[in-house]
Amino acid sequence: MAFSSEVRTAANIAVVSDRVLITGCSTGIGAATAVLLAQRGKYVVATARHAETLRPLEEEARRLRATLFTTSLDVTGDASRRAAFHFAEEKLGGVDILINNAGYGQMGPVEEVPLELARAQFETNFFSLLAMCQLALPGMRARGRGKIVNISSIVGKISLPMGGVYSASKFAVEGLTDALRIEVAPFGIQVILILPGPIRTQFPRTAALSVEPMLPNLEDSPYRPWAEPMLAKWKSGKPRAGEQSAGICAQVIARAIDDPQPRARYLVTPRARFLYWAQKLLPDSTKDVLLRKLHHLRMKGATNL
């Protein structure tokens, strides 16, 4: 456990409503959001599986003279989750804003993703997020205020080929969050979904790694013609079409948090907005053709898509 810029104590910040706990801050959206919120005067507990990955955030917070504490948290572990809330209680006196950001994309053709990898995907992206909400809510209800921000994805609204399991986990986050928002509104708690499109982070690299256990089978896989180019693209580190920075996503999250009447969903990137409206307005048959085209999936025997 480490902390930086400890300029305030639990005793003198117990009255504020700006105490943030955020998961998955080693890189990407989590790291950018933790720093931005601390910079804007929030009291932040930034967490990651390995505490040493949070050192750069501590240094940045020190430089900005912002309040940011760090502690390790593997969201899949019950003891680890409880310890993180205990830490936030000790350092800040509670959590007013929970940001469930930790997550990754388990990729691969639906037919070939091993069940244990699909279960692990749901454990991190869905069950852990649910458990974090359950730990945060009693304190928020007791105080009659609080915000939960769940980082979903545009693929929680529109499922893309080779990402069925990841999409399913984010659809589950969407379903859970829509019910939660209505359930806890009477207690003064607001629940917000963030739906990023492509954001420049470690996400594609981790997605490529997630396919590695399937690679020996991919050699003979009927999906190889489509899976291989996608894998190569993720591995290459080249920017994806329409990609935006983690900082842009952090700004949307910060805006949603500061809005006294936040929307239920915030779309991040023009690509996310395009896919969101395509999903809403296009018939399934047209949408499927569009997605096959985008992902270069040729129908058997067809000369075009």
Ligand SMILES: NC(=O)c1ccc[n+]([C@@H]2O[C@H](COP(=O)([O-])OP(=O)(O)OC[C@H]3O[C@@H](n4cnc5c(N)ncnc54)[C@H](OP(=O)(O)O)[C@@H]3O)[C@@H](O)[C@H]2O)c1
């Ligand atoms: N980047 C995109 O294009 C994009 C688009 C839509 C949605 N999202 C969502 O945005 C969120 C953040 O992803 P990102 O783009 O910032 O990717 P990232 O750079 O790969 O960061 C993911 C973060 O999640 C953490 N994490 C993974 N499993 C964890 C666990 N069991 N316990 C605690 N932390 C864990 C990672 O920690 P380690 O360093 O320890 O692995 C890392 O800090 C994810 O929920 C993702 O699904 C991303």
